Amino acid sequence: MAEIALQNVSKSFGAVEVIKDISLKVEQGEFVVFLGPSGSGKSTLLRMIAGLESIDRGKLLIGGRECQDLAPGQRDVAMVFQNYALYPHMTVRENMAFGLRNVGMNEKDIAERVADAGRILEMDALLDRRPSQLSGGQRQRVAIGRAIVKEPAAFLFDEPLSNLDAALRVRTRVELAQLHQRIAATMIYVTHDQTEAMTLADRIVILNDCRIEQIGTPMEVYTYPASRFVAGFVGSPGMNFLKAEVTTSGKEAVATLGDGSRVEMTVTIPDSGAYELGIRPEAVHVTAEEGDTTGEATVVEHLGDRTLVYARLGDGTEVIALDGGRSQVAPGDTVALRFDTSQLHLFDSAGHAYHAD
Amino acid sequence: MIRNARKDTLIAYVLIAPFVAIYGLIFVYPTIDMFILSFQDAPLITFGPQTPEWTGLDNYTRLPDDRRFGTAFWNTAYFVLLTVVPGTLVALAIAMGITRLSGRLQALVLALFFLPYILPVSVVYRIWDWTLNFQFGIAMHLFDVLGIDRVPIFKTSTWFMPAVAFVTIWWTCGFSILLFLAGLRAIPTEIYEAAELDNAGRWTVFRKLTWPLLWPITALVLTIQLILQLKIFDQVYLFSIGGRPNDNLVMVYYIYQRAFQNDDGGRAAAIAVVLFLIVIVVSVLNFQLLRLAERKT
Numbered sequence A: 001m002a003e004i005a006l007q008n009v010s011k012s013f014g015a016v017e018v019i020k021d022i023s024l025k026v027e028q029g030e031f032v033v034f035l036g037p038s039g040s041g042k043s044t045l046l047r048m049i050a051g052l053e054s055i056d057r058g059k060l061l062i063g064g065r066e067c068q069d070l071a072p073g074q075r076d077v078a079m080v081f082q083n084y085a086l087y088p089h090m091t092v093r094e095n096m097a098f099g100l101r102n103v104g105m106n107e108k109d110i111a112e113r114v115a116d117a118g119r120i121l122e123m124d125a126l127l128d129r130r131p132s133q134l135s136g137g138q139r140q141r142v143a144i145g146r147a148i149v150k151e152p153a154a155f156l157f158d159e160p161l162s163n164l165d166a167a168l169r170v171r172t173r174v175e176l177a178q179l180h181q182r183i184a185a186t187m188i189y190v191t192h193d194q195t196e197a198m199t200l201a202d203r204i205v206i207l208n209d210c211r212i213e214q215i216g217t218p219m220e221v222y223t224y225p226a227s228r229f230v231a232g233f234v235g236s237p238g239m240n241f242l243k244a245e246v247t248t249s250g251k252e253a254v255a256t257l258g259d260g261s262r263v264e265m266t267v268t269i270p271d272s273g274a275y276e277l278g279i280r281p282e283a284v285h286v287t288a289e290e291g292d293t294t295g296e297a298t299v300v301e302h303l304g305d306r307t308l309v310y311a312r313l314g315d316g317t318e319v320i321a322l323d324g325g326r327s328q329v330a331p332g333d334t335v336a337l338r339f340d341t342s343q344l345h346l347f348d349s350a351g352h353a354y355h356a357d
Numbered sequence B: 001m002i003r004n005a006r007k008d009t010l011i012a013y014v015l016i017a018p019f020v021a022i023y024g025l026i027f028v029y030p031t032i033d034m035f036i037l038s039f040q041d042a043p044l045i046t047f048g049p050q051t052p053e054w055t056g057l058d059n060y061t062r063l064p065d066d067r068r069f070g071t072a073f074w075n076t077a078y079f080v081l082l083t084v085v086p087g088t089l090v091a092l093a094i095a096m097g098i099t100r101l102s103g104r105l106q107a108l109v110l111a112l113f114f115l116p117y118i119l120p121v122s123v124v125y126r127i128w129d130w131t132l133n134f135q136f137g138i139a140m141h142l143f144d145v146l147g148i149d150r151v152p153i154f155k156t157s158t159w160f161m162p163a164v165a166f167v168t169i170w171w172t173c174g175f176s177i178l179l180f181l182a183g184l185r186a187i188p189t190e191i192y193e194a195a196e197l198d199n200a201g202r203w204t205v206f207r208k209l210t211w212p213l214l215w216p217i218t219a220l221v222l223t224i225q226l227i228l229q230l231k232i233f234d235q236v237y238l239f240s241i242g243g244r245p246n247d248n249l250v251m252v253y254y255i256y257q258r259a260f261q262n263d264d265g266g267r268a269a270a271i272a273v274v275l276f277l278i279v280i281v282v283s284v285l286n287f288q289l290l291r292l293a294e295r296k297t
Helices: A042-050 A092-102 A107-120 A136-148 A166-183 A194-200 A218-223 A228-233 B005-037 B067-100 B103-118 B121-132 B138-146 B157-185 B189-197 B202-230 B234-239 B251-261 B265-296
Strands: A004-013 A016-026 A031-035 A057-062 A077-080 A154-158 A186-191 A203-208 A211-216 A240-249 A252-257 A262-266 A273-279 A284-287 A293-302 A306-313 A318-324 A334-339 A344-347 A353-355
Touching (some): A004 A042, A016 A042, A016 A057, A016 A211, A031 A194, A042 A057, A042 A077, A042 A154, A042 A186, A077 A136, A077 B189, A092 A136, A107 A166, A136 A166, A166 A194, A186 A194, A194 A218, A203 A218, A203 A228, A211 A218, A211 A228, A228 A273, A228 A344, A240 A318, A240 A344, A252 A273, A252 A344, A284 A318, A306 A334, A318 A334, B067 B202, B103 B157, B121 B138, B121 B157, B121 B234, B157 B202, B157 B234, B202 B265, B234 B251, B251 B265
Parallel strands (some): A031 A186, A031 A203, A077 A154
Antiparallel strands (some): A004 A016, A203 A211, A240 A252, A240 A273, A252 A262, A273 A344, A284 A334, A293 A306, A293 A334, A344 A353
């Protein structure tokens, strides 16, 4: 167990800079998720920590030890790959023992550790099988087992669930959360799936365009996104964005939407002007009374416990509203929409966020 | 649509008929005829109607006491020993080197190593005769410079087989390299990355990962090489010109001598049958043994 620190780390592939001056500290025992779209540099960053990619500039400290120039095997980290990367010709037992034999551990200790890992992951019965005789989920467990037996300072996961089917993904996600609670190890987890990030992480690091957009707990990131990008990337269905002209005086502001309706809010912004108003679907209510604006319901999705209403406003902007499970709204209806003004966000042209109180 | 099964079958037969006819004419018939011929005392080329004389197993029973057959048999075995395993290992080593290169450099180096494979054997002979010829060979000038006595490589039985084996490896290993490269590329890079994190050194990676994962390809290359080298003829024939063909005899060369120089079709056929059986037994045995070894690892 150890903390991991990145200090002003950069990397380029030829002339293309893929990691731009990133600094980050992962506390001991913390579960940190790198979240970002493909090409954001999240996998590269993980591979730099693992030692599979070189670090051009900056420092990497694992447990206080400078590691940026060490070979992968000397960094005391274990990695779980997206395609598992099991050794196909070895049994499960041999797969797990391989790394331990390479450092010259004696066979008795190896057998003990492998047996322990088998017990933790409930795969005692599989130890003498080959990877080809296992299902996808079982292979994933072996890959995790291979990491566990090393008792590393930190675990690195590179999109470990993306090759599993939907049901298994949910189950393995829960198992991973339980595993983290049980062994309380430092874990870094890369994914593009924001549900995985929200459910697993102590803290989420959101990467975009080779830089960190925001670091925070799942709820911080969800409730107070630092930028337009984070607001749009986190949450499903995604946040609604509406063009707005905002006039401000002190802490009060009035936003005029494209269809002419006005929304009042308490927010501190530097200047009046054109902003994007962001609001999550659960803060847009379908109301029987007079709302902030009205729209025409185009699509209604009944999800059982809740209903998503896709409404088109007067100026053609589409807004998703959340209604109760027994919503009576039908496509073609005109619906009144009320915005929860405490959950509004304003984004300036540079993407910087201002949150309403 | 209801299909007419009988009509479909008929069409199928019609479609494969040309192949079956040609295959029967130029492969099955000659093979059977060779077996029959091997029990007769018959010339290869006959003028006018002649009844071949049946001699039973005579052509076969004479082989153990046939000095030239003995030479041919042991020379072939020696040649196989000198080429199959060494050639496979050389190809593997070169493929391992090439796979570390990237992009155009890799393509270029691969092309250079593959180039000899596309040469006809006569050109191969010319190149190496120019290199190793006792009187004019470039290598001999090098020997002179280094103060080593010139060696008539293709005129002494000690050097003949090793030299021809060396040339053969040089000539044919391009294809094996290609097979090994394909095999190496089929091993996912993630496995090597996992091994790096597992503290495996280069030698461990080769011994514990690359070698076992490449084994099916190695078995294939070994089998192909074995069959190919058992049938050695052209190189030996060409390099023997002006030398001592009778000391350098190999199986196919001896068949050629018996059939086309002595016009002794029956005895040539008997040797051919023996070689045929050796190739089949050895290659089947080889492939099965290699598969067994694969299952054990």
